[in-house]
Amino acid sequence: MDKVRVGVIGLGMGYSHSRSLAEGRIKGAQLTAVCDMQQQKQDMAKAELPQDVKIWGDARKMMSSGEIDAVIIATPHYDHPKEAIFAFQQGLHVLIEKPAGVYTKQVREMNEAAQDSGKVFSIMYNQRCNPLYQKLRELIADGELGEIRRMNYIVTEWYRSQSYYDSGGWRATWAGEGGGVLVNQSPHQLDLWQWVTGMMPKRMRAFCSFGKYRNIEVEDDVTAYAEYENGATAVFITTTGEAPGTTRFEVTGTRGKIVLENDKLSFSRLRVPEPEFNKNFEGKFGQPECWKCEVPITGENTQHDGILQNFTDAILHGTPLIAPGEEGIHGLTLSNSMHLSTWLDDWVELPIDEDLYYEKLQEVIQHSTYQKTVRDTGPEVDMSKSFV
Amino acid sequence: MDKVRVGVIGLGMGYSHSRSLAEGRIKGAQLTAVCDMQQQKQDMAKAELPQDVKIWGDARKMMSSGEIDAVIIATPHYDHPKEAIFAFQQGLHVLIEKPAGVYTKQVREMNEAAQDSGKVFSIMYNQRCNPLYQKLRELIADGELGEIRRMNYIVTEWYRSQSYYDSGGWRATWAGEGGGVLVNQSPHQLDLWQWVTGMMPKRMRAFCSFGKYRNIEVEDDVTAYAEYENGATAVFITTTGEAPGTTRFEVTGTRGKIVLENDKLSFSRLRVPEPEFNKNFEGKFGQPECWKCEVPITGENTQHDGILQNFTDAILHGTPLIAPGEEGIHGLTLSNSMHLSTWLDDWVELPIDEDLYYEKLQEVIQHSTYQKTVRDTGPEVDMSKSFV
Numbered sequence: 001m002d003k004v005r006v007g008v009i010g011l012g013m014g015y016s017h018s019r020s021l022a023e024g025r026i027k028g029a030q031l032t033a034v035c036d037m038q039q040q041k042q043d044m045a046k047a048e049l050p051q052d053v054k055i056w057g058d059a060r061k062m063m064s065s066g067e068i069d070a071v072i073i074a075t076p077h078y079d080h081p082k083e084a085i086f087a088f089q090q091g092l093h094v095l096i097e098k099p100a101g102v103y104t105k106q107v108r109e110m111n112e113a114a115q116d117s118g119k120v121f122s123i124m125y126n127q128r129c130n131p132l133y134q135k136l137r138e139l140i141a142d143g144e145l146g147e148i149r150r151m152n153y154i155v156t157e158w159y160r161s162q163s164y165y166d167s168g169g170w171r172a173t174w175a176g177e178g179g180g181v182l183v184n185q186s187p188h189q190l191d192l193w194q195w196v197t198g199m200m201p202k203r204m205r206a207f208c209s210f211g212k213y214r215n216i217e218v219e220d221d222v223t224a225y226a227e228y229e230n231g232a233t234a235v236f237i238t239t240t241g242e243a244p245g246t247t248r249f250e251v252t253g254t255r256g257k258i259v260l261e262n263d264k265l266s267f268s269r270l271r272v273p274e275p276e277f278n279k280n281f282e283g284k285f286g287q288p289e290c291w292k293c294e295v296p297i298t299g300e301n302t303q304h305d306g307i308l309q310n311f312t313d314a315i316l317h318g319t320p321l322i323a324p325g326e327e328g329i330h331g332l333t334l335s336n337s338m339h340l341s342t343w344l345d346d347w348v349e350l351p352i353d354e355d356l357y358y359e360k361l362q363e364v365i366q367h368s369t370y371q372k373t374v375r376d377t378g379p380e381v382d383m384s385k386s387f388v
Numbered sequence: 389m390d391k392v393r394v395g396v397i398g399l400g401m402g403y404s405h406s407r408s409l410a411e412g413r414i415k416g417a418q419l420t421a422v423c424d425m426q427q428q429k430q431d432m433a434k435a436e437l438p439q440d441v442k443i444w445g446d447a448r449k450m451m452s453s454g455e456i457d458a459v460i461i462a463t464p465h466y467d468h469p470k471e472a473i474f475a476f477q478q479g480l481h482v483l484i485e486k487p488a489g490v491y492t493k494q495v496r497e498m499n500e501a502a503q504d505s506g507k508v509f510s511i512m513y514n515q516r517c518n519p520l521y522q523k524l525r526e527l528i529a530d531g532e533l534g535e536i537r538r539m540n541y542i543v544t545e546w547y548r549s550q551s552y553y554d555s556g557g558w559r560a561t562w563a564g565e566g567g568g569v570l571v572n573q574s575p576h577q578l579d580l581w582q583w584v585t586g587m588m589p590k591r592m593r594a595f596c597s598f599g600k601y602r603n604i605e606v607e608d609d610v611t612a613y614a615e616y617e618n619g620a621t622a623v624f625i626t627t628t629g630e631a632p633g634t635t636r637f638e639v640t641g642t643r644g645k646i647v648l649e650n651d652k653l654s655f656s657r658l659r660v661p662e663p664e665f666n667k668n669f670e671g672k673f674g675q676p677e678c679w680k681c682e683v684p685i686t687g688e689n690t691q692h693d694g695i696l697q698n699f700t701d702a703i704l705h706g707t708p709l710i711a712p713g714e715e716g717i718h719g720l721t722l723s724n725s726m727h728l729s730t731w732l733d734d735w736v737e738l739p740i741d742e743d744l745y746y747e748k749l750q751e752v753i754q755h756s757t758y759q760k761t762v763r764d765t766g767p768e769v770d771m772s773k774s775f776v
Contacts, residue, residue, distance in 0.1 A: 149630065152542060152623075154638070159675040161666045205593070207613060207621070214666075223621055225595060225611055233595070233611055235540075235623050242537065242640050243665075244656045244678045246647075250542070252630050259634075268632045277631075278549045278602075287547040290632045 004093070004315050007033035007068035009059045009083060011041040013097055014074030017124075020305050022049050029070075029312040035062045059083060063090050070095065070120070070315060072308075076170055077102050077183055081110035084325075088117035095122045095311045099187040100328025102178030103361055104336055105354040111326045121325035122311045127188040128195060128322050129306035131299040132265055136251070136258060137196040139267070139295070146254030146273050151234035153193055157245030158185035158238065162214050166375040172216035173372065174365045180210075180218030182335035186238045189247075190331035191323075193236060197251065200330060201226035201234065203349050206338035213241030217370035224338045236334075256290060267293040392481070392703050395421035395456035397447045397471060399429040401485050402462030405512075408693050410437050417458075417700040423450045447471060451478050458483065458508070458703060460696075464558055465571055466490050469498035472713075476505035483510045483699045486575040488716025490566030491749055492724055493742040499714045509713035510699045515576040516583060516710050517694035519687040520653055524639070524646060525584040527655070527683070534642030534661050539622035541581055545633030546573035546626065553604050554763040560604035561760060562753045568606030570596075570723035574626045577635075578719035579711075581624060585639065588718060589614035589622065591737050594726035601629030605758035612726045624722075644678060655681040 006021055006029050008014040014034070021031035034045050035056035042055050049055075056062040063071055063086060070093035073083045081101040087094045094114070100123060101107040114121035127133060139145055158181060170176030177183055182190070194200050206224035213220050221239040228234070239245075249260040256269040270277070270288045277288040302309070306322070313319035333350060336357050341348045343360050394409055394417050396402040402422070409419035422433050423444035430443050437443075444450040451459055451474060458481035461471045469489040475482045482502070488511060489495040502509040515521060527533055546569060558564030565571055570578070582588050594612035601608050609627040616622070627633075637648040644657040658665070658676045665676040690697070694710070701707035721738060724745050729736045731748050 150544075150625075150627070152540070152625065154540060156538075156640075161669045161672070161674065163666075163670050164672045167672050205595070207593070207615075209619075209621075212619060221621070223613055223623060225613060227595075231597075231600060233597075233609070235611060235625065237538075237540065237623065239538070241662075242645075243658060243662050243675045244645055246638065246645070250634065252544075257630070257632055257634070270631060274629075274631050278551075281549045282551050284549070284552045284555050286549065287631045 005032040008072045010074035011036040081106040085113040088113045093120040120314045123328040125323035126304045129302045150252045152250040154246045155189040155238040156242045160240040204337040206341040208342040393420040396460045398462035399424040469494040473501040476501045481508040511716040513711035514691045517690045540638040542634045543577040543626040544630045548628040592725040594729040596730040
């Protein structure tokens with residue numbers, strides 16, 4: 001194979017991926033087909049995409065057509081696993097949009113199908129292409145920060161107005177999305193949190209508020225507290241109700257502190273590890289010598305195109321994936337554990353009880369009394385700009 | 389009265405207050421007497437303080453001598469309330485060191501005694517003299533931030549080595565101090581938190597770790613989550629185990645966000661309140677216009693001398709107190725609620741059940757198996773430098 005024939009399902013988020021492909025920005029990949037159930041989206045694709053791109057209304061027909069080698073699944077969250085499983089069965093390589101799904105039970109099945117198929121499986125965690133987070137990850141993996149002790153991650157730059165929520169019937173409903181800010185806006189940061197640190201909590205105590213700032217039934221404000229096997233603790237905060245928001249990730253370790261904020265990485269590095277200083281210090285008041293280090297950040301943030309290119313390269317050349325699809329379950333586990341802890345008003349141990357989560361999710365769906373009023377809030381805008 | 393005759397009890401922290409008075413830095417106040425049970429401290433005072441300062445070994449005798457009008461109580465925390473109550477009974481004005489006491493039950497009794505006496509009662513919350521926090525308080529009180537929605541207060545600049553803890557038998561024990569970082573190092577910030585915002589939580593869920601970083605029995609690492617009547621939430625984090633630490637206070641409201649960090653105040657101000665924007669906005673993606681405002685901060689941080697001067701002025705001229713002693717109970721309520729929530733591994737409602745707290749405190753004291761090794765860690769250092 002010297003060219004990967006790609007099909008795209010779902011022309012919301014998927015449309016900007018289609019254009020990247022159609023414009024030839026992804027070396028080795030060719031947009032062959034797109035699919036959307038809505039006639040309006042099909043018409044848009046027909047008018048704007050190259051003539052040789054085949055337009056489908058039925059995803060399964062497109063996937064089994066034999067006309068594509070790989071598929072990008074950008075459907076509503078609930079459908080990612082089942083579409084992906086079908087794709088693997090057709091022998092297709094698969095790139096899914098985030099989140100991996102809505103509950104880990106279904107995502108685990110998708111991961112198994114991927115494993116069985118032997119095909120390339122990736123997830124659109126485009127923020128993994130950000131050199132800042134890559135550098136943070138590298139520093140931590142290399143032990144430059146020592147053992148991690150505490151994290152404080154504030155992710156509040158996801159402002160959404162009522163007008164946004166009113167623009168789609170599926171938006172911000174348990175049945176339609178399976179959650180709020182945790183499943184729609186913050187999956188990137190839920191991924192980065194554990195990806196850059198290489199750590200998953202052993203238990204979680206979270207406090208989700210449902211419809212606090214907007215007329216919605218899902219969470220729009222979350223504070224979560226996590227504890228790790230090594231004694232480290234973390235706080236993760238996210239909301240769609242605040243303006244202006246904050247993106248600030250503070251990670252402390254035995255070798256100092258790193259703060260990621262305003263697109264900068266500040267490394268305060270201890271000359272000797274804190275435990276060593278503590279062991280030898282005899283002066284009552286005093287603390288380890290600390291250096292403010294300027295760490296060079298190189299490379300550009302290739303975002304969605306970076307993931308598309310990497311996915312293509314993995315298919316053609318066996319290049320290691322930046323965002324293996326199987327890893328989507330980690331961020332989702334974090335978000336599921338936050339819901340579950342709130343519903344139980346108690347600690348939850350990780351990995352969570354997947355059946356219990358599924359059961360509780362069905363309960364909130366069934367007991368939903370929420371009546372959605374969908375309003376026309378103007379033309380579709382470029383979604384890619386809203387998904388940093 | 390044209391000169392307040394002041395006595396000081398406890399020549400640890402109290403020694404630097406004594407010197408401020410002896411050096412004539414506090415207008416209208418005169419250091420007349422000091423008291424410490426330790427002969428070594430008395431000898432130091434005799435050698436270094438003016439000859440006309442009388443040196444006592446028995447606080448009660450000094451307080452009932454008729455030779456002082458006001459007393460500064462800088463004894464171990466447990467003793468603040470009982471010494472203060474005795475002082476009020478002698479008709480003395482009282483300034484206590486922080487914290488107000490160890491448990492709110494005893495502090496409430498002290499507050500009642502103060503009330504009954506009609507004397508001036510203040511507490512050494514010297515950080516209330518910091519123009520940054522004064523400005524933040526003024527902005528919030530004037531409604532410039534709108535209604536408060538979220539706070540994130542990281543207070544980790546209290547590094548303490550094992551050598552520090554080993555320097556005193558009472559340090560970091562339940563019987564000696566009644567707590568760790570929450571009662572010794574962070575009371576200033578527990579005060580500022582509610583003083584600048586004018587808000588106390590309605591419930592608290594806290595996670596204290598006891599002896600996590602040091603060989604001590606009390607808490608040296610805390611993450612607390614608080615909820616308020618108006619729906620606002622807050623996270624408060626403190627530890628003595630991290631270096632370099634962070635002091636960062638983020639407060640968001642319906643009119644924007646203020647961040648206090650690195651001795652600077654950053655105000656991101658919304659042109660219209662967020663709820664108003666949300667009500668009128670029809671564009672799906674978009675957020676309120678935000679201005680970065682440079683807010684002038686004037687005045688100097690007068691610290692301990694500021695409180696000493698204000699206390700003296702209140703006695704002589706009826707000047708309103710910067711830190712009324714009765715307000716010490718608020719910060720202590722926060723710290724007590726964090727202990728209690730951890731011990732119960734559950735929510736606690738505020739105001740807390742004072743009898744339950746007292747009972748649980750007695751339990752940890754009685755069940756203590758901690759054996760302290762006190763080491764000579766060099767000469768006494770100037771404590772004032774360690775208590776920012």
